[in-house]
Amino acid sequence: MECKIAVLPGDGIGPEVMEQALRVLDAVGRKFSHKFHIAQGLVGGAAYDVYRTHFPDETRKLCEQSDAILFGSVGGPVAELHLEKWRSCETSSILAIRKAFSFNANFRPVRIFPELKGLCPLRSEVVERGVDLLFIRELNGDIYFGRKENLVRDGKRVAVDVAEYTEDQIFSVTHTAFQAARKRRKKVTSVDKANVLHVSKLWREVVHEVAKEYPDVQLEDMLVDNCAMQLIRNPSQFDVVLTGNMFGDILSDEGAVLAGSLGLLASASINAQGFGLYEPPGGSAQDIAGKGVANPIAQILSAAMMLRFSFSLGNEADAIERAVSSALSAGLRTGDIASTAETPVSTAAMADKIISFI
Ligand code: NAD
Numbered sequence: 589m590e591c592k593i594a595v596l597p598g599d600g601i602g603p604e605v606m607e608q609a610l611r612v613l614d615a616v617g618r619k620f621s622h623k624f625h626i627a628q629g630l631v632g633g634a635a636y637d638v639y640r641t642h643f644p645d646e647t648r649k650l651c652e653q654s655d656a657i658l659f660g661s662v663g664g665p666v667a668e669l670h671l672e673k674w675r676s677c678e679t680s681s682i683l684a685i686r687k688a689f690s691f692n693a694n695f696r697p698v699r700i701f702p703e704l705k706g707l708c709p710l711r712s713e714v715v716e717r718g719v720d721l722l723f724i725r726e727l728n729g730d731i732y733f734g735r736k737e738n739l740v741r742d743g744k745r746v747a748v749d750v751a752e753y754t755e756d757q758i759f760s761v762t763h764t765a766f767q768a769a770r771k772r773r774k775k776v777t778s779v780d781k782a783n784v785l786h787v788s789k790l791w792r793e794v795v796h797e798v799a800k801e802y803p804d805v806q807l808e809d810m811l812v813d814n815c816a817m818q819l820i821r822n823p824s825q826f827d828v829v830l831t832g833n834m835f836g837d838i839l840s841d842e843g844a845v846l847a848g849s850l851g852l853l854a855s856a857s858i859n860a861q862g863f864g865l866y867e868p869p870g871g872s873a874q875d876i877a878g879k880g881v882a883n884p885i886a887q888i889l890s891a892a893m894m895l896r897f898s899f900s901l902g903n904e905a906d907a908i909e910r911a912v913s914s915a916l917s918a919g920l921r922t923g924d925i926a927s928t929a930e931t932p933v934s935t936a937a938m939a940d941k942i943i944s945f946i
Contacts, residue, residue: 601660608939612943707847
């Protein structure tokens with residue numbers, strides 16, 4: 589198979605971990621006889637240095653001409669976010685790309701690697717039951733995109749953010765969730781606040797209509813406050829967790845903590861045509877950038893997700909995921925996942941080991 593991948597490393601640790609993910613893709617390509625055509629583009633602060641914009645037209649065209657986007661991370665050091673180069677960097681790169689390609693569903697798998705159980709902040713008897721869930725979050729609607737207003741009423745400041753969902757937005761992401769559940773353990777937990785919110789009542793109505801088309805998949809509704817609690821009390825009950833934009837934003841970060849490090853998780857944003865962007869959920873980690881110590885696993889697993897979702901290369905994705913587990917079983921740990929008794933390895937050394945298992 590031949591495919592064209594737009595690679596946008598971005599800032600901070602982005603280029604460091606991307607370099608390793610590309611080495612892994614190269615190894616997979618050679619082993620399984622695929623040709624991955626890589627075309628690199630600038631985004632974030634790296635793009636700003638050249639084009640004075642965080643998401644230049646050149647990068648957009650590159651993405652349009654590609655079969656998938658592999659994204660690193662963007663953004664400056666937290667203390668420098670007021671500087672022109674970094675101001676609104678995340679919004680004007682990531683949200684601009686989401687808008688340009690109408691990505692409407694965000695996938696965030698969360699699982700605990702058996703080798704890293706000790707990193708999970710939950711009690712060991714909870715962790716023993718296993719955690720392997722997939723958040724699917726709607727990306728185009730809800731309170732982030734509704735009417736916004738600042739006004740003064742009766743001499744007092746008032747701020748307004750309107751939450752809005754159309755039935756089409758809900759239909760689309762719900763089908764995505766049920767189709768994903770079919771390939772997993774066939775259960776969807778739909779999260780809402782239908783006891784209070786109109787948007788949630790519509791959400792629940794539409795989800796139940798869609799569910800009739802998937803009789804083989806079990807559906808349960810869960811109120812968002814209960815879901816926040818269940819993720820900590822008993823996360824093994826979840827398979828696919830379907831949420832609106834704001835609830836998903838919060839719950840998926842809560843879920844990320846279960847794995848133990850941002851450096852271990854992959855994510856994907858997919859549009860209705862199946863075009864996807866794959867990226868680690870963490871940021872540019874400027875505190876460790878340039879030192880060669882970042883964990884490359886999130887970027888490598890994002891590449892695996894791209895192979896599975898965009899190119900239907902399930903065996904190849906499995907090979908990468910197995911190689912990551914094998915490297916962890918072999919005892920390799922980058923600084924973010926090493927205990928005090930373990931000696932951390934470099935970004936490149938972790939990737940070398942993963943490649944050796946492919
Ligand atoms: P961050 O996610 O970059 O880092 C938080 C902590 O996690 C840091 O201690 C960092 O060292 C660690 N970390 C993250 N990824 C790691 C990895 N692969 N290996 C080892 N450790 C890792 O969040 P932050 O420090 O709050 O933000 C830094 C910049 O990133 C900001 O400019 C922010 O706007 C941006 N940001 C970008 C994205 C994105 O590109 N998707 C997401 C979040 C934040």
